[in-house]
Amino acid sequence: MLCPFCGIENDKVIETRAADDGRSIRRRRECLSCGKRYTTYEKVEMPPVQITKRDGTKQPFNRDKIRSGLIKAFNKRDITEDQMERIVSDVEYMVYNKMYQDSKSGAGYEIYSDDIGKFIMQSIKKVDEVAYIRFVSVSRSFENIDQFLQELNELKRERDGQ
Ligand SMILES: [Zn+2]
Incomplete structure (x- = not known):
């Protein structure tokens, strides 16, 4: 994941947990270049209906x-x-x-x-x-x-x- 602060893609996931009753996954990441932390969410992409x-x-x-x-x-x-x-x-x-x-x-x-x-x-x-x-x-x-x-x-x- 591209770091939103320094723009370099060099991070590690420091915590992963279920959010929204299991409907999404929340990951805490740390940029190994600048040391800042940020959060990403992963969820199912619903097909069009x-x-x-x-x-x-x-x-x-x-x-x-x-x-x-x-x-x-x-x-x-x-x-x-x-x-x-x-x-x-x-x-x-x-x-x-x-x-x-x-x-x-x-x-x-x-x-x-x-x-x-x-x-x-x-x-x-x-x-x-x-x-x-x-x-x-x-x-x-x-x-x-x-x-x-x-x-x-x-x-x-x-x-x-x-
Ligand atoms: Zn960074």
Whole structure:
């Protein structure tokens, strides 16, 4: 790895450990030329996935789009950059896991934009109920207030474990 300080490629790894619950590897490195230390991360490169939209057209799965949806839902809520990144990577893993499970059946797989919406909802719900309701109200167009209240009640029941 090229040293970011002196620009010479002559380093050794002084520590390696799993980060992000095993989704990445963090390495502490020391430059043998200038003696400075720096950190690198190694993670799986996800192959591109096509998402089928409601009108049947396809578009590539895009982390940035998920992130911007989250930024809206979590506006003025208490969330760190790490938690946000964690939700995006949760969603990404759910997408790849669904592809894997579906393809095991031999019938191939298809990921719909509705699946992505569901995965995002599941991940947000674990972190922040208010952000969850915001996200749901934008992505699922409620026809009336009763539908909205029903969603709230379900959320409450789940939380209270009834
Ligand atoms: Zn150096």
